[in-house]
Amino acid sequence: QKEVEQNSGPLSVPEGAIASLNCTYSDRVSQSFFWYRQYSGKSPELIMSIYSNGDKEDGRFTAQLNKASQYVSLLIRDSQPSDSATYLCAVSLGGYNKLIFGAGTRLAVHP
Amino acid sequence: DAEITQSPRHKITETGRQVTLACHQTWNHNNMFWYRQDLGHGLRLIHYSYGVQDTNKGEVSDGYSVSRSNTEDLPLTLESAASSQTSVYFCASSPGQPYGYTFGSGTRLTVV
Numbered sequence: 001q002k003e004v005e006q007n008s009g010p011l012s013v014p015e016g017a018i019a020s021l022n023c024t025y026s027d028r029v030s031q032s033f034f035w036y037r038q039y040s041g042k043s044p045e046l047i048m049s050i051y052s053n054g055d056k057e058d059g060r061f062t063a064q065l066n067k068a069s070q071y072v073s074l075l076i077r078d079s080q081p082s083d084s085a086t087y088l089c090a091v092s093l094g095g096y097n098k099l100i101f102g103a104g105t106r107l108a109v110h111p
Numbered sequence: 112d113a114e115i116t117q118s119p120r121h122k123i124t125e126t127g128r129q130v131t132l133a134c135h136q137t138w139n140h141n142n143m144f145w146y147r148q149d150l151g152h153g154l155r156l157i158h159y160s161y162g163v164q165d166t167n168k169g170e171v172s173d174g175y176s177v178s179r180s181n182t183e184d185l186p187l188t189l190e191s192a193a194s195s196q197t198s199v200y201f202c203a204s205s206p207g208q209p210y211g212y213t214f215g216s217g218t219r220l221t222v223v
Contacts, residue, residue, distance in 0.1 A: 030208040043201055043214040044154070051209055065210075088153070090211070097142050097208040103153035 002027040004091050015111050017060035019076040023089030023102055026070065032092035033065055035074045038104065039085045048074060079109045113138040117202050117215035124222055130216050134202030142205040143185040144212065145169075145177065147198040154201065160185055161207075188198045191223045 003026045013019045021035075032051055034042035050056045050063040050072070062075040072091070076083055086104040093100055115136040124130050136143065136209045145157040146169075156169030158177040166177050174196060189196055200217050203212035 009114075019209070032211070034211045043210075043217050047213045048208075049211050092208065095208065097210070098144075098156065098159060099212065100156075101146075101154040101193055103151065 001099055002091075002093055004089055004100050004102040004104060006035050006089050006105045009106040010102060010108050012108045013079050013106055013108060015079060015081060015109055017079050017109075019079045019083065019107055019109070021074040021076075021087050021089075021107065022071075023072045023074075023091075024070055025072070025089075025091040025100075027091065027100075028070065029094045030096055031095075032077045032099075033063070033072045034061060034090040034099065035061075035072075036088040036090060036101075037085045039087060043070060044088055076107075079107075081109050083107060086110050115131070115202060115204050115213055115215040117200075117218050119218060120216065121195045121219045122221070124192050124220070126182045126194060126222055128192050130192050130220070132187045132189075132200055132202075132217055134185050134187065134190050135183055136181065136202075136204040137183065137213075138204055138206070138213065139182060140204035140213075141182065141208055142191070144205070145175075146201045146203065147171065147196075147200055148217075149199060151197050153173075157187065159189065159215075178182075194222050196208075197222045 005096040035048040089102040090099040202215040
């Protein structure tokens with residue numbers, strides 16, 4: 001059974017701080033990795049994708065991938081209260097466009 | 112603008128009834144997916160399709176079926192609704208590997 005593991009949180013950070021969210025996965029041949037943000041009562045929204053080892057930056061968000069360690073992370077710089085949500089890590093199963101999701105980490109940014 | 116829509120947004124049904132949840136996308140995506148989301152389990156894949164006439168079972172497919180007669184629609188049918196199928200159901204579409212999914216707004220289903 002292929003798995004994606006995330007700390008459920010809540011992760012509480014003060015406004016303006018860096019929030020660090022982590023994810024590990026079990027499928028060694030996974031090729032595509034995603035971070036989704038989900039506000040309470042809403043649908044998941046894609047915020048970052050990463051396909052190769054290293055860092056990928058988009059605005060305040062940085063995704064990091066280490067395939068050898070089977071580890072994906074998301075950094076949110078200058079965290080805002082509007083970033084308070086559940087963040088879902090998703091990993092493709094093998095080379096297919098079929099995603100396995102982690103259970104999500106709840107992030108709370110307090111003023 | 113292209114979109115993916117689900118209907119109904121909320122549904123209450125009785126145990127044993129057949130229920131169909133609709134999903135319609137105008138992205139012209141080949142790939143479509145159905146997930147359910149429950150507390151403590153995250154998103155779990157029910158069924159998926161990589162194109163017209165193609166359907167595949169996911170990890171929690173028992174009691175569910177789908178059909179794909181055109182690119183735009185992938186309806187999800189609960190053959191005989193059970194209380195264990197009370198959940199939030201999300202439909203998603205994708206242009207294919209390596210891209211991510213776009214999700215619909217979800218259907219909250221309650222089986223009483």
